[in-house]
Amino acid sequence: MSLVVLLLGMGILMGAAAHTPLPVFLVAAGAIAAWLFGFAVRERIARHRG
Numbered sequence: 794m795s796l797v798v799l800l801l802g803m804g805i806l807m808g809a810a811a812h813t814p815l816p817v818f819l820v821a822a823g824a825i826a827a828w829l830f831g832f833a834v835r836e837r838i839a840r841h842r843g
Contacts, residue, residue, distance in 0.1 A: 810818055 810821075813821075
């Protein structure tokens with residue numbers, strides 16, 4: 794069930810991204826990439842501590 798919800802959400806986001814101007818899309822993509830990088834660093838630090 795969660796896979797269906799994930800795919801539906803991705804479809805909605807991809808459809809919205811297709812109608813977004815390129816500079817807005819690139820800023821949003823950069824923000825998401827920065828958040829994912831920060832999350833990965835936090836998880837790696839937590840894994841080494843615990």
